[in-house]
Amino acid sequence: MACPMGNGVCKAGKAAASNGTSSGSTEKGENYWTYLHLDKILSAQVLKSGAAGEVVHDEHLFIIVHQAYELWFKQIIYEVDSVRQLFMTEKLNERRMLDIIKQVNRVVLILRLLVGQIEILETMTPLDFLDFRDHLSTASGFQSLQFRLLENKLGLKKECRVKTKSDYAAPYGDHPELLAQIRDSEEQPSLAQLVERWLERTPGIGSRGFNFWERFQGAVKTMLSDERKAAEEMTDPVQQKEEVEMVSRRSALFDSIFDVKVHEALRARGERRWSHRAFQGALMVSFYRMEPRFNQPYQLINLLMDIDELLIKWRNNHVQIVQRMIGSQQLGTGGSTGYQYLRATVSDRYKVFLDLFNLSTFLIPRQYVPPLSRAMQFRLSHSISLGAGEAHELLYDSSHSEGEGEDGELAEETASAPGEVEGAAASS
């Protein structure tokens, strides 16, 4: 870099701002080199081909590319951990949504950079790679702990992974602290789980008060009935039959979300991931995304899908480059090759936020979307950002002044707003 960001700032100001603690460190002077620990960073490129007697020019690139990946992985994990932490606080202050959006957006931008970065690695040719591949012995990207950490923290479950004979952990026998990180990442709540819980608290999906789900079911019923009528009125008998069948299929499709048992069956098969209630929350946010309190939850939902998409692109990139570097052709006899393994990971199995992608199947045209009640509209127009007790008090007053007689709605739903978290205790 060459940006003198630190330049031209008043030193006295700094001293004052940091309460006079700008002691020795300023004197001695931290500088660009020491601050970034460039001694470590720039001494970490040791070419195996060089050690073996003859430097292969392209190995340097190979090392740098992977180190750059790992640096960015660290950053992504840092952001994901921060977002998880924010979601884990008992009472999520909506004032933190801006931070959440910002940090998740940053993950998206970094992943986008990494997806593009492959282009640089592609300037290495297969023959160049062959020249030093031997020296890598068993080192393999499959062993990237940080990538596995990242997948786990996002919410990729063991049972969704493609089975392999290789053990990614084998080389870490001497690093119990690293393996412990992996174990922790498997046990701690993942981002997907935290978002699921948060969506379950979406205001308005409870059975009391606005009761979104009942209204939505009614709306779908009306829509399907209209569609069936239109289909039956068709004059061409062939087309009529076809269309009536189409409506029946759509009807069955909607049953898969209205019938909790079907939902749970699909969940058991891994085709859905989240609870029925979280699904309701996500759908409600989609329909009423214009309401101020749903703006940012809606942005978040889209960013989470971006993450899944970019990881799929990332995996697809790797399939391509592996095929290009070491070929994909194999004569049936052998075990699964690196290419085939990677090919299998470019799949919806690896989508952590799969349910969000499925939402679109169940959207209905605007004219059928149930209108918000005035009370609901009011609730979605403001945020709960004060201390829980105060907020409750204020809202309670407001709700009374509305006088819609939806008793208890607010009390119930206050406890389940996405973007806010208020324990039952706080609101009672």
Place this chain on the structure above:
Amino acid sequence: MACPMGNGVCKAGKAAASNGTSSGSTEKGENYWTYLHLDKILSAQVLKSGAAGEVVHDEHLFIIVHQAYELWFKQIIYEVDSVRQLFMTEKLNERRMLDIIKQVNRVVLILRLLVGQIEILETMTPLDFLDFRDHLSTASGFQSLQFRLLENKLGLKKECRVKTKSDYAAPYGDHPELLAQIRDSEEQPSLAQLVERWLERTPGIGSRGFNFWERFQGAVKTMLSDERKAAEEMTDPVQQKEEVEMVSRRSALFDSIFDVKVHEALRARGERRWSHRAFQGALMVSFYRMEPRFNQPYQLINLLMDIDELLIKWRNNHVQIVQRMIGSQQLGTGGSTGYQYLRATVSDRYKVFLDLFNLSTFLIPRQYVPPLSRAMQFRLSHSISLGAGEAHELLYDSSHSEGEGEDGELAEETASAPGEVEGAAASS
């Protein structure tokens, strides 16, 4: 990363291929973690804000971004050094042109990545930056040794740099080896100088043989004469006057390259950088780029301009982000701010290959371009990739079979082909 490139390769094969030396290292097993020295890479992020008592979330990104820049700078320097080395060998084998093109192209791709990477840093807001800026004390991107190394190795001269009061070297008092690198980079032949020398050897620009420059001057004369005639024949007197003047200006412009004294005067003022002969070579390559031996020199010329352009974009990006982060407004009184300094570096002064950009000014329409002689066309159809002695012998034979009587042309020009380097001794 997650690419199991090392997977599925036959270990015995490796052993054999590396002549049985796959001893202990394979046994003990180099792995992804140790190979990439991730212990160093991933322990180099130490937040100053954390040390000062309260972690500022965005400082982590700030560190990672700059470390990623430095990793890539190291790669760029590695490639530039390799290309310089290739150009410095006494006899540049044309078989190495593919490597040169590949490595310079890689530099271009990396710079393009870095230009885009700024977008990630922009997710940090000015207030976030303000939160930890104080902790950076005097650390400044201005102190990046690698960036300065890179500029020097490309060919940025001291006298072209914007003057500053700050001394980039101040913090490196304890690192004489780093300062030595900088000094070396100022003294060793830069890429720009090496390309200049190589262009001076372009086949066909000598006064014997094809004598491009004389033919080109003739062509320009014809063209200008045609233009003047056309201008004078215009019926509208105002337009006529204007056009005649325009032709005169163009004529004067061409004189600036035909008259060596004018060229040298412009060079003294920094408006041109290269020798007159190198300029001739570059122009000749541009005109006859379709000839097989000029294909890759032409590609190279374009990639070198890409480098300059991307560095300008990089500098412009930094102007923008500095303005965004710390503002640009200043009330006249003070010294040059970081913003103003950076603003001044977005300039043709910092273009190392400025002469290549100027080439376009002197291109002439295809119908005026002097046609190649058969001998010249033949010479540009093959490369000198054998040992110098052999090549000369073969070419000499061939030249005789041409029988164009351009005695000595080949002998003279063989010694000056861009893409080949053969000392006078070798060809005599």
Place this chain on the structure above:
Amino acid sequence: MACPMGNGVCKAGKAAASNGTSSGSTEKGENYWTYLHLDKILSAQVLKSGAAGEVVHDEHLFIIVHQAYELWFKQIIYEVDSVRQLFMTEKLNERRMLDIIKQVNRVVLILRLLVGQIEILETMTPLDFLDFRDHLSTASGFQSLQFRLLENKLGLKKECRVKTKSDYAAPYGDHPELLAQIRDSEEQPSLAQLVERWLERTPGIGSRGFNFWERFQGAVKTMLSDERKAAEEMTDPVQQKEEVEMVSRRSALFDSIFDVKVHEALRARGERRWSHRAFQGALMVSFYRMEPRFNQPYQLINLLMDIDELLIKWRNNHVQIVQRMIGSQQLGTGGSTGYQYLRATVSDRYKVFLDLFNLSTFLIPRQYVPPLSRAMQFRLSHSISLGAGEAHELLYDSSHSEGEGEDGELAEETASAPGEVEGAAASS
């Protein structure tokens, strides 16, 4: 494209959804070709070189690139017009902020695409361009009406433009309707003006109630006093003098925003653009961006800076490619060349949202930022999205229940919230 988005949709459903009006058009069948008017789009590439006798291969690219630019310009203008319309409605419902953010973000993404697109044009070489440049006669990108429209609609003022002898409008003599569009764009409120007015209504900047400006001035005073004290306590006399001067300069700098006269003087010189009150609003949004109601205004501010930055990058790209294609060297005598004209447009003069960039100069460390009052915090936690009358009523109630005795604050400020627009009538 090849995405069968229209596939698999139930036709009967469509018919029903569109209330049975899916008459003839469905029968006859709109299809991909007719829907996109590809007969027009794909017949608009007429090569001048072809008409003149010999097709120059690269002219096709030249045309396509510019047509793609113009298509995207149309989209950008469409979005900017939509955002302007939203800002112009008498009562901006905060529920529309999601739309505004989305549309402005789209403009940013398109500009980013266009900035990258230049790379494709760079595959054309100067000699290729020379081959057909003659056929273009006076056609010049300078004549792009849409680009001028876009600049005007964003808010570029005539007096900020670089003066040229050429008249962009000359070729449009036969198209009065196009020239009328330009005139309208100069007269109608630009996006910059509308944002200025909206920022002037930021809640909390009025002199009654929270009175941000007074509190901010107090905070700066404290900060500068601390800094001065720290400076004076320095032991090294040279450094002490330097630091004291630095504090004085900073103090003078802050005076430039506290003293309305200085602000207006800078405005007259074009160094600032917006009213003093709008500047206050932007600064307040920056400081309290975490508050729910300021989240999106803050996002918007950042996106507007992105637009300016990308337009600067776009202009810089053009400087580079013009230099590459036609050269920049000129022998003093002549008038301003295309290169020099373009070079001059890469400047802060062309930044429409310049004031936003200047904000950073005046940010102060978090510990000095005035804390929000409870009433202010409450006001920033909810949006005004109901009908104006209702909202006022509800808020009024709430404000009473706050009982902070900041009489009139809400009434006053409700009428000036960025993100909401409620006429004086509504709130009285």
Place this chain on the structure above:
Amino acid sequence: MACPMGNGVCKAGKAAASNGTSSGSTEKGENYWTYLHLDKILSAQVLKSGAAGEVVHDEHLFIIVHQAYELWFKQIIYEVDSVRQLFMTEKLNERRMLDIIKQVNRVVLILRLLVGQIEILETMTPLDFLDFRDHLSTASGFQSLQFRLLENKLGLKKECRVKTKSDYAAPYGDHPELLAQIRDSEEQPSLAQLVERWLERTPGIGSRGFNFWERFQGAVKTMLSDERKAAEEMTDPVQQKEEVEMVSRRSALFDSIFDVKVHEALRARGERRWSHRAFQGALMVSFYRMEPRFNQPYQLINLLMDIDELLIKWRNNHVQIVQRMIGSQQLGTGGSTGYQYLRATVSDRYKVFLDLFNLSTFLIPRQYVPPLSRAMQFRLSHSISLGAGEAHELLYDSSHSEGEGEDGELAEETASAPGEVEGAAASS
């Protein structure tokens, strides 16, 4: 755009350069608007939602994105046609290789742009899309004639396409000329076929002369023998068995290219596409890419793989966006959905240059690669760019002076050089 490329050019010069034919057209004045036919381009956005009564904001974007795609498709087809034309000329002059590389590289850059462009379409949300999807009736990207043309011209065979019930041609009943273009594209030689033929002429693969294939088979035999020996010498019996098996599998794999029958069987199954001889040529170019005459063929091979990779990325992008826009979930009963169809196209079946990707499987370490004979090295050091007769004569002379006694090699191989095309007739 706003680039005054046409500015500042001497009009008289133009007149002269175009031989005084700058008649009426200059007088009347072509300008930016008329040259680009912006009346057509900018009037082609007709919103169906608007026609139906209420404009849906996002439909405008939907139209523009697809029109931009189609513009670029036209450009890609233009370049692919040009490259095909160059390959189809009976005698491909190697001086055209620069053009071929440039044009194929341009296709790559455009595809890269299009892959990134999807990001803009993703700013449209599923609900927005639902708002106007009904109005599209049966219009579907599946109907893009240009995309199908492009696939055909590249070389995608009918039998490799995923079967669908839909008929892409249905809507073009009224446009016989468009359907004729499709038919032609299926019958004319595709780029893949032309490259195949060109690779079959690679110098050095004939059975006379250098005889690459025989030498390569020998080299592989040696390598496998070394590997087997190393495997057998392993001390750990389990590992020994495993490694010996691995060598056997590799041996069988190489047999699949050495045994023409196996190759043809794989070809019949679609796992390989090209003739055995073309495969040899591609492999030879890969091994000896440093030789001057193979530099550009090698660049070309890499660019062709880029095209395949980018098309796969493009298709994958569309899978993602379709899932996001209309969902992927379907309850088993129905026919193939758009999503499932698209999912199936992200496959090696759609890779036109599949054989190039498979090359890597058969690369061998540098120490085993057969060294070039001096005669072969000489032949690869120069190009055949003169008229065929002359070239032959010159080469013949040279070959005699080599005196390696590889009779007939040159005559035979001259007729099969990739990068040159000289019919047997011409060289005899």
